[in-house]
Amino acid sequence: MVGRNTKLKVAVLMGGVSSERDVSLSSGKQILDALDRSKYDVFGVDVGTTSNRSAVSLPGAEQEVEAVVAARESVLNTHKLLPLDCLLDSRFRPDVAVIALHGRYGEDGTIQGLLELFDIPYTGSGVLASALAMDKVMAKKVMAADGIPVPRSVDFTCHDSGWDRGWVACRAARLGYPVIVKPSRQGSTIGMTKVVDPGVLEEAIEKARKYDNRILVEEFLEGIELTVSVLGNDAPIALPVIEIVPAKGFYDYEAKYTPGATEEIVPARIPPEITSEAQRLAIAAHTSLGCSGMSRTDIVYVHGCRENVSESHHHHELYVLEVNTIPGMTPTSLLPRAAEAAGISFSRLLDMLIEFALEGGRR
Ligand SMILES: Nc1ncnc2c1ncn2[C@@H]1O[C@H](COP(=O)(O)OP(=O)(O)OP(=O)(O)O)[C@@H](O)[C@H]1O
Ligand SMILES: [Mg+2]
Secondary structure, eight states, X not given: OOOGGGSEEEEEEEOOSSTTXXXXXXXXXHHHHHSOTTTEEEEEEETTOBTTBOOOOOOOOSSOOHHHHHHHHHHHHHSOOEEGGGGGSTTTOOSEEEEOOOSTTTTSSHHHHHHXXXXXXXXXXXXXXXXXHHOHHXXXXXXXXXXXXXXXXXXXXXXXXXXXHHHHHHHHHHHOSSEEEEESSOOTTTTOEEEOSGGGHHHHHHHHHTTOSEEEEEEOOOSEEEEEEEEESSSOEEOOOEEEEETTSSOOHHHHHSTTXXXXXXXXXXXXXXXXXXXXXXXXXXHHTTOOEEEEEEEEEOOSOOSSOOTTSOOOSEEEEEEESSOOOSTTOHHHHHHHHTTOOHHHHHHHHHHHHHSTTOO
């Protein structure tokens, strides 16, 4: 019998307080619009608000992007989002939470821990995998221990009193310029700089530390940028490999969210053995960090000769940059594109993520 009581009650958790609040509202809107109403009773929750407090965000991207702002305005105007504490109200308690949050306090295990305490099943990875993948410094250590090639890097903490300037400058020089300076726990390329001239290394670190006091300085890898989405719990599968070609050369915040600013080519124009290897690596990275449900691994394919390779550094063709446990779900996002290329519609993708969340004995 199919009656209204058989519908699953689904809360879409979105917004939040991270630097990627607006991107999350855009992902959330796309999800709210696509969830199959014949199967689900759906409502949106703005995790950045409680009944007695409106949203306060961490510092955002330096430049706003029109498409993201438009999505934010549109979702706030057309969907009434409930405050976070509604999850404790028996009238709203969901059967499953679809997490459409990105960045700190959303993708990093905190909301996952809260949902564990409330005993509400949720999409995506659990507490530990979320926390690990959000922290690039820690994730690289775990993946490297599992034999997954990652770019060489140095990491350090900026204290209130500053950081060890001499040590960092020396270690960066040893990596060889250009280097990439990143806040450890951030996404959407926010706070990140490619540094070609050692003279501006400190400026780049000052920028990154606005977002996180843990900093990663990484060798810059010239190559073809790939991203591989993975779906599943116990037997994860890799979706078609996407090649990313930003028109302006750097895959920054603007290039990620402005329609048309980046060409996403599926399948990637790479040899078949590189495709299989990229898919194998994405599954290995997903498994290494203990992800569940979904992930998207960013990879650089370094082909041809490489200069500046230190003697001790083994030569690989593919390097894992990072694993995203809650990939973007905006209209220009990559996981939905990869799913589409595999014949999985956006609303079917959401069904799958919900099925994975409800799979017995997952946590
Ligand atoms: N070591 C590197 N060598 C070359 N390019 C890099 C390197 N690290 C980062 N990049 C470039 O910067 C972009 C963002 O880097 P990364 O994926 O590590 O950060 P992010 O902000 O967490 O991204 P996301 O939005 O996927 O969460 C990459 O997609 C790539 O274009
Ligand atoms: Mg990335």
